[in-house]
Amino acid sequence: MKFLLVLFISFVGLVSHTSAQVARLVHYQGMLKTSDGSHFTGAADLYFSIYQRPLSETPIWSEQHKNVEVKDGHYEVLLGSQNPLNLSFYEYFLEVRADALGVKGPRIPIAGSGYNFRLKFLFAAYTIVWLALFLYMLSLARRQKKIIAELETLAKVRTRAEATK
Amino acid sequence: MKATTSTNRAVVLLGGALLVAMIINLYLIFMLAPEERSMGQVQRIFYFHVPSAWVAFLAFFVVFIASIFYLWKKDRTYDMVAYSSAEIGVIFATLVLITGPIWARPVWNTWWEWTPRLTLFLVLWFIYLAYLMLRSFVEGEERAARFAAVFGIVGFLDVPLVYVSIRLWRDIHPSPVIAGGEGSGLHPDMKLAFFFSLFTFTLLFGFLLIYRFQLQKSTIAVSEIKKQLAY
Numbered sequence: 070m071k072f073l074l075v076l077f078i079s080f081v082g083l084v085s086h087t088s089a090q091v092a093r094l095v096h097y098q099g100m101l102k103t104s105d106g107s108h109f110t111g112a113a114d115l116y117f118s119i120y121q122r123p124l125s126e127t128p129i130w131s132e133q134h135k136n137v138e139v140k141d142g143h144y145e146v147l148l149g150s151q152n153p154l155n156l157s158f159y160e161y162f163l164e165v166r167a168d169a170l171g172v173k174g175p176r177i178p179i180a181g182s183g184y185n186f187r188l189k190f191l192f193a194a195y196t197i198v199w200l201a202l203f204l205y206m207l208s209l210a211r212r213q214k215k216i217i218a219e220l221e222t223l224a225k226v227r228t229r230a231e232a233t234k
Numbered sequence: 235m236k237a238t239t240s241t242n243r244a245v246v247l248l249g250g251a252l253l254v255a256m257i258i259n260l261y262l263i264f265m266l267a268p269e270e271r272s273m274g275q276v277q278r279i280f281y282f283h284v285p286s287a288w289v290a291f292l293a294f295f296v297v298f299i300a301s302i303f304y305l306w307k308k309d310r311t312y313d314m315v316a317y318s319s320a321e322i323g324v325i326f327a328t329l330v331l332i333t334g335p336i337w338a339r340p341v342w343n344t345w346w347e348w349t350p351r352l353t354l355f356l357v358l359w360f361i362y363l364a365y366l367m368l369r370s371f372v373e374g375e376e377r378a379a380r381f382a383a384v385f386g387i388v389g390f391l392d393v394p395l396v397y398v399s400i401r402l403w404r405d406i407h408p409s410p411v412i413a414g415g416e417g418s419g420l421h422p423d424m425k426l427a428f429f430f431s432l433f434t435f436t437l438l439f440g441f442l443l444i445y446r447f448q449l450q451k452s453t454i455a456v457s458e459i460k461k462q463l464a465y
Contacts, residue, residue, distance in 0.1 A: 194279045194336040198286070198329050202438075205325050209445055216452045223459045230463065 095148040095179070097163075101139050104171050108142030116166040117148055123162050123176050130154060241448060248441045255434040262427035270424075279337040281427055285435035286329040287355075292439060293323030294362060294393055301386035304379065313379040314454070316386055318446035320365050322439060327359045350399045358396055361389040375457075 097117075101109045114135050118128035132152040137144050148154060148163075162176040263281045270277035300316035303309070334352070335345040346352065365385050372378035420428060 188275050190336050190340050191276050191278055194282065194333045197332055197336070198282055201325065201329055201332075205442075206445075209442075209449060213449055213452070216449065216456055219456050220452070220459070223456065223463065226463060227459070 095154065097148050098143070098145045099165060099174070100142045101144055101167060101170075102142055102172065109139050109167075109170065110141055111139060112136040113139050113144070113167050114169055115144070115146065116168065117146070118164045118166075119179070120162045120164065120176060125162075128164075129161075241444065245441065245444050245448075248437065248444065252434070252437045252441050255430075255437055259427075259431055259434040262423075262430050267424050267427035268421055273341050276337065276340050279333055281431045283330060283333040283337060284428070285431045286326045286333065288432055289435045289439045290323050290327040290330060290358075291393055291397070292436070293319045293326060293443075294358070294390055296443070297323065297362075297365075297386040298390035298393075301383035304383045305387075310379070310454070313383065314447055314450045315443075316383065317369060317379075318443055318450050320362055320382075320386065322442050322446060324359070324362045324366060326439075327355070327362065330355065331359060350403045351396060354392060354396045354399050358389075358392045361385075361392055365389060 101113060101115075103109050114133065115137050116131065116133050118131040120128050130152065132148060132150075134146045134151065137146060161179045163179050164176045165174040166172070259281075263278055267278065267281070269275060270280075296319040297316045300312045300319065304312035304316060338347075339345050365382055368385055369378050369382050372381050
């Protein structure tokens with residue numbers, strides 16, 4: 070029984086350890102256009118902000134990326150690399166600004182890699198599964214123990230009955 | 235006595251193989267399998283959710299076959315196999331019903347939808363729950379076994395329905411990724427983790443079935459001795 074307990078704790082520990090190791094970073098790729106609509110090429114300072122609502126005034130997280138390389142409008146950054154992202158990720162909206170170019174993008178809902186933050190669901194699922202299997206095995210072991218005890222008692226009763234005969 | 239010793243040896247061997255397989259399985263799921271592009275880390279529930287469903291189906295298939303054999307041969311062993319397998323099947327079906335909504339919440343933004351596949355699976359769970367209740371409530375061991383065998387055969391009809399439901403009626407539940415036709419498929423490392431997970435869960439089923447069957451055999455032996463002593 071102790072073996073089962075150790076096994077269960079090891080599995081839960083392994084899963085939580087793996088979950089904890091995942092970096093809280095979001096890989097973000099975007100398109101930067103100048104105010105006249107043409108694709109920008111060069112280095113740009115970009116400001117990223119996350120809002121809880123599409124029209125909220127105060128961001129719940131923001132970060133600045135300086136000298137981001139932009140080629141034909143395409144750029145990529147790792148959000149959370151400057152300012153840690155400690156959000157639970159449900160419905161959030163990202164806004165990107167390039168003040169020097171005088172452009173601001175629309176607030177877009179975060180999807181895709183943002184799901185990485187839903188590790189608690191993964192952890193919950195694995196814990197429940199291992200817990201259920203562990204409890205089932207435990208119940209089988211207990212039932213077996215009870216039956217063995219019952220068999221021993223019955224054997225004694227039978228021997229006693231045969232002796233009285 | 236010889237049979238018991240060899241069964242015990244099988245349980246120990248299977249248990250050892252299972253432990254090794256589980257450790258390898260965890261490595262494949264959490265280290266080797268890449269992160270899914272649109273769902274991210276939470277998609278790893280897949281490696282547990284689908285094999286649980288597979289074991290539930292396998293267990294109910296064993297109930298179906300063993301029930302047919304019981305009604306045909308009237309051998310108590312088949313009934314014990316069916317009963318043991320039904321209990322394990324219900325455990326794994328419960329795990330499917332728990333892990334499914336946990337996966338659905340972050341991905342579909344809902345815990346549950348009354349779609350054909352989900353509803354039919356819930357019905358399947360109720361069928362085998364009723365099977366277990368029937369065994370406890372019907373008076374007379376042989377009568378209960380006979381009723382349960384008929385129930386086990388009829389109840390199995392829902393299994394192919396659950397399986398084909400996703401092909402017949404498109405709903406929120408994803409299409410099959412294995413043999414699901416055009417556009418389906420898995421990354422080779424995901425495929426390895428998935429099939430190894432299926433293998434591990436099948437081993438787990440085998441281990442639990444032998445263990446549960448032995449327990450059922452001992453329970454019946456106890457009740458037989460009690461009957462003998464009463465006379």
